[in-house]
Amino acid sequence: EIVMTQSPATLSVSPGERATLSCRASQSVSSNLAWYQQKPGQAPRLLIYGASTRATGIPARFSGSGSGTEFTLTISSLQSEDFAVYYCQQYNNWPPGTWTFGQGTKVEIK
Amino acid sequence: EVQLVESGGGLVQPGGSLRLSCAASGFTFTSYEMNWVRQAPGKGLQWVSYISSSSSTIYYADSVKGRFPISRDNAKNSLYLHMNSLRAEDTAVYYCARRTVVMDVWGQGTTVTVSS
Numbered sequence: 001e002i003v004m005t006q007s008p009a010t011l012s013v014s015p016g017e018r019a020t021l022s023c024r025a026s027q028s029v030s031s032n033l034a035w036y037q038q039k040p041g042q043a044p045r046l047l048i049y050g051a052s053t054r055a056t057g058i059p060a061r062f063s064g065s066g067s068g069t070e071f072t073l074t075i076s077s078l079q080s081e082d083f084a085v086y087y088c089q090q091y092n093n094w095p096p097g098t099w100t101f102g103q104g105t106k107v108e109i110k
Numbered sequence: 111e112v113q114l115v116e117s118g119g120g121l122v123q124p125g126g127s128l129r130l131s132c133a134a135s136g137f138t139f140t141s142y143e144m145n146w147v148r149q150a151p152g153k154g155l156q157w158v159s160y161i162s163s164s165s166s167t168i169y170y171a172d173s174v175k176g177r178f179p180i181s182r183d184n185a186k187n188s189l190y191l192h193m194n195s196l197r198a199e200d201t202a203v204y205y206c207a208r209r210t211v212v213m214d215v216w217g218q219g220t221t222v223t224v225s226s
Contacts, residue, residue, distance in 0.1 A: 042218070043205055043217060043219055087154065087155055089155070091211075096145065096160040096169050101155040101156070101157075103154050104154050
């Protein structure tokens, strides 16, 4: 099983500042990496897939980078609606039972 | 509007059964693969089951294999998860999710609580 490790567990950021979230895979997943945002009581929302492609309707302040085992989600200027938990997920292999999620990074207001 | 709406969750005793439903609208349901993903209280996301657009291919997580049959009715634009032999560790919010390259559309979830 590919283990996805996110860091930090919690990130305290002031509105308007940049946030940088990391996700590391235990083995290469090429660019088959997605990022999701989840707010309390809500479903996950797809932000990024293919490591760097924004999903439909996602603001340009969200950007993804990386390949292989190291990935980054950057939020260039945090807005109040961006405080949430962010999960990475790899989908490099088939069948779906091989897909795995990271444990999440909580972005909180500093 | 593309939408997935889950229903059928509730409180059930260990060993009991539930059937979860997911109603799809705003897109051509028959063209998409579908998944169930769950989230235990305060925990992360865990993929549970997958079904292809024609129901010809199905996969399960080891933790639910043999207990949680997945099915779909394309005429009704609906996805199902039949949950049997429920255990305390199955307590979670269950989401249905559409798959293209990734799981790009998710429902709001339905809560399953297994407790005596």
